[in-house]
Amino acid sequence: MPRLLVFVEIREGRMTRPSLEALSRCREIGGTSVAAAIASDAPAACFEALARYGIEEAFVATDPVFAPGSRIPQGAPLAAALARIAEQAAPDVVVFPSGETAREILGALAVRMAAPALPDVSRFDVFEGGVEAARPVFAAGFMARVRAEGAPVLVSLRGGSYAASEYPAASPLRVRDVPFAFDEKQSRTTLRKVTAGASGGVDLAEAAVVVAAGRGVRDEQGKRLIEELAALLGAAVGASRGAIEAGLFPAASLIGQTGKTVAPDVYVAVGISGALQHVAGMADSRTVIAVNKDPDAPVFRHATYGIAGDLYEILPAWIKALKKKAAASG
Numbered sequence: 001m002p003r004l005l006v007f008v009e010i011r012e013g014r015m016t017r018p019s020l021e022a023l024s025r026c027r028e029i030g031g032t033s034v035a036a037a038i039a040s041d042a043p044a045a046c047f048e049a050l051a052r053y054g055i056e057e058a059f060v061a062t063d064p065v066f067a068p069g070s071r072i073p074q075g076a077p078l079a080a081a082l083a084r085i086a087e088q089a090a091p092d093v094v095v096f097p098s099g100e101t102a103r104e105i106l107g108a109l110a111v112r113m114a115a116p117a118l119p120d121v122s123r124f125d126v127f128e129g130g131v132e133a134a135r136p137v138f139a140a141g142f143m144a145r146v147r148a149e150g151a152p153v154l155v156s157l158r159g160g161s162y163a164a165s166e167y168p169a170a171s172p173l174r175v176r177d178v179p180f181a182f183d184e185k186q187s188r189t190t191l192r193k194v195t196a197g198a199s200g201g202v203d204l205a206e207a208a209v210v211v212a213a214g215r216g217v218r219d220e221q222g223k224r225l226i227e228e229l230a231a232l233l234g235a236a237v238g239a240s241r242g243a244i245e246a247g248l249f250p251a252a253s254l255i256g257q258t259g260k261t262v263a264p265d266v267y268v269a270v271g272i273s274g275a276l277q278h279v280a281g282m283a284d285s286r287t288v289i290a291v292n293k294d295p296d297a298p299v300f301r302h303a304t305y306g307i308a309g310d311l312y313e314i315l316p317a318w319i320k321a322l323k324k325k326a327a328a329s330g
Ligand SMILES: Cc1cc2nc3c(=O)[nH]c(=O)nc-3n(C[C@H](O)[C@H](O)[C@H](O)COP(=O)(O)OP(=O)(O)OC[C@H]3O[C@@H](n4cnc5c(N)ncnc54)[C@H](O)[C@@H]3O)c2cc1C
Pocket: 213, 214, 215, 216, 217, 239, 240, 241, 242, 243, 254, 255, 256, 257, 258, 259, 270, 271, 272, 273, 274, 275, 276, 277, 278, 281, 291, 292, 293, 294, 297, 309, 310, 311, 312
């Protein structure tokens, strides 16, 4: 059975949702031959959760450089720690949750480990000697079937491609400490400032629900409606290029080919036409609700539920209904 190693990304002390999805998929393929790779200042915080996801072995590099708020950009220490872990774990496949971290370190690790890499795949299978995967290309307009042979093969998996499912581990977690110390002098870059996230407190990549605004949201009143709806649904706020160009939403909330890729359970597209470049960033969403006053808008082709109408009438009615429901349930 090929050995699979999953890089588990930790944010604010918690394993990220895409990491849990990657763990679940690997467990499905590899059973007990799946191990977790963790680089953290306080790894023990996630041991219990790893066991809940059926993981029986974790390779752990502990160093203060990984502490939240560290002034050292994480790319260099993470790549160094994961290379050490991979040396010790000797996996056939290393799986990363796709995202900014993977984008930053996958190439560097592939070079360092002389390993083939399959970035940003939405499906993958492991066979003796390699990996076969499906990868959305040309703004998710086509799927490419790709195959890499060798050991290890590095794979980054798009969020939302598989469900994160708990599965009790049969035996207690074996923790393998991997000797690692990052010399801060090795880092040639310094983190100067972290500006506040754009999604009103809910991380776009983690969010189960996303409310995204388009150019149809044309003023402060529309922006308030989006934010109020998002707050009531516990959603993160995203935006299309059209809404960002209008100056109402920050660039960090951009979803699409040149922005973030999200795959929430529910994606609410408000006043968004559904251009290919936008759809590229939300095509894996499970349920799509589109609100657009043009019944022929392309976004309706991607919608599970479509509401053809003016957002300035629909959103207030929706918000009112949600408030009424919340009040009724105490
Ligand atoms: C190389 C490249 C990369 C790109 N990358 C991205 C990307 O990453 N993300 C992205 O989003 N775009 C990207 N774009 C831009 C993309 O092509 C579209 O121009 C953009 O997505 C349009 O944004 P929009 O849907 O908000 O605006 P529009 O296309 O102007 O659509 C606005 C929609 O709002 C509806 N509307 C208007 N008023 C109301 C109302 N009162 N109530 C309800 N509906 C209303 C209209 O019917 C219309 O459908 C990229 C383009 C290029 C060339």
